[in-house]
Amino acid sequence: MHIIDLRSDTITKPTPAMRRAMAEAEVGDDVFGEDPTVSRLEALAAERLGKEAGLFVASGTMGNLVSLLAHCGRGDEVIVGDQAHTYMYEQGGMAALGGIHPRVLKNRSDGTLDLAEVRAAIRDDNPHFPRTRLIAVENTHNRCGGAALTAAYMRELGELARGRGLLVHVDGARIFNAAVALGVDVRSLVADADSVTFCLSKGLAAPVGSLVCGRREFIHEARRGRKVVGGGMRQAGVLAAAGIVALEQMVDRLAEDHANARSLAAGLAGLPGIQVEDVAVRTDIVFFNVVRSDLDGPQLRARLAERGVRMLPLGPRRIRAVTNYHVTAEDIQAALQIIREVLGAD
Numbered sequence: 589m590h591i592i593d594l595r596s597d598t599i600t601k602p603t604p605a606m607r608r609a610m611a612e613a614e615v616g617d618d619v620f621g622e623d624p625t626v627s628r629l630e631a632l633a634a635e636r637l638g639k640e641a642g643l644f645v646a647s648g649t650m651g652n653l654v655s656l657l658a659h660c661g662r663g664d665e666v667i668v669g670d671q672a673h674t675y676m677y678e679q680g681g682m683a684a685l686g687g688i689h690p691r692v693l694k695n696r697s698d699g700t701l702d703l704a705e706v707r708a709a710i711r712d713d714n715p716h717f718p719r720t721r722l723i724a725v726e727n728t729h730n731r732c733g734g735a736a737l738t739a740a741y742m743r744e745l746g747e748l749a750r751g752r753g754l755l756v757h758v759d760g761a762r763i764f765n766a767a768v769a770l771g772v773d774v775r776s777l778v779a780d781a782d783s784v785t786f787c788l789s790k791g792l793a794a795p796v797g798s799l800v801c802g803r804r805e806f807i808h809e810a811r812r813g814r815k816v817v818g819g820g821m822r823q824a825g826v827l828a829a830a831g832i833v834a835l836e837q838m839v840d841r842l843a844e845d846h847a848n849a850r851s852l853a854a855g856l857a858g859l860p861g862i863q864v865e866d867v868a869v870r871t872d873i874v875f876f877n878v879v880r881s882d883l884d885g886p887q888l889r890a891r892l893a894e895r896g897v898r899m900l901p902l903g904p905r906r907i908r909a910v911t912n913y914h915v916t917a918e919d920i921q922a923a924l925q926i927i928r929e930v931l932g933a934d
């Protein structure tokens with residue numbers, strides 16, 4: 589059976605060019621700073637993001653954690669969205685491991701935080717309060733339908749933060765999807781960020797790893813944080829080699845994933861019993877709800893899986909589909925046909 593896997597962009601397997609680069613990678617002990625391939629990837633990532641330095645980490649979760657650990661002390665407060673990955677899906681690592689207090693604001697449906705609410709949430713100097721230290725945002729925003737935060741928004745947020753002496757962290761797991769969708773240089777999206785995390789292992793199709801980028805002194809601290817959470821990897825150049833290919837060859841093609849996601853959303857929108865949350869899909873993520881009394885999300889997911897179409901339920905009625913490198917435009921049409929048949933809409 590032909591499998592059309594739309595569960596996540598993390599399911600992507602390394603490309604042939606990545607496998608060759610991995611096999612031939614020059615390596616050394618990266619904890620000693622001696623892996624030339626890791627160093628090359630870190631420099632390349634920093635250059636692409638317009639930052640001074642980069643750090644290769646095992647995952648996006650580790651990247652966010654070591655960034656917050658480097659910026660914040662125990663009892664410091666981070667302003668974060670209620671739908672943010674950092675808040676929802678990282679075991680509360682900032683609190684559990686860093687003693688960092690999250691101040692949670694509602695994400696708007698476009699993934700942003702209301703800047704007036706951010707301003708109001710910043711604490712005065714008062715012995716009753718934790719100290720506000722940092723604002724964390726997510727771009728693209730996963731749970732807000734892969735929404736891309738614009739350069740204009742990021743600039744306003746940056747000005748607000750600077751004016752109040754606060755730092756900005758961008759969870760940019762899919763920051764290149766945002767840049768491609770908005771048609772801007774990724775540097776313009778993170779110019780005001782003190783730190784950025786992005787994933788190689790999602791739409792960019794590398795097997796493992798994320799990068800943290802920022803100022804040199806920040807990266808020095810983040811590198812210490814990486815070691816204490818057990819993330820110091822030795823001959824990691826075999827992984828970094830795939831990451832270099834990801835950055836050099838896999839960024840521009842994200843536009844294909846976005847086009848496929850748009851056709852999927854448009855096709856789903858015409859089906860009875862399906863409500864697409866936002867038909868104006870910008871990136872690679874489509875959320876829809878199953879609104880039928882005889883069928884819920886997990887049931888639809890199971891029936892599709894029997895026919896080789898895989899998606900992820902994120903609630904009793906809510907399903908997420910993420911396009912990726914292994915899914916072609918023809919696959920999207922085939923998936924839509926299977927969904928039509930399963931819904932009895934043919």
Ligand SMILES: *Cc1c(COP(=O)(O)O)cnc(C)c1O
Pocket residue numbers: 646647648649650673674726728729730759761762787789798
């Ligand atoms: C996937 C993801 C992460 C975490 O990345 P892992 O590599 O799975 O730890 C962080 N933030 C966002 C927005 C993500 O989508």
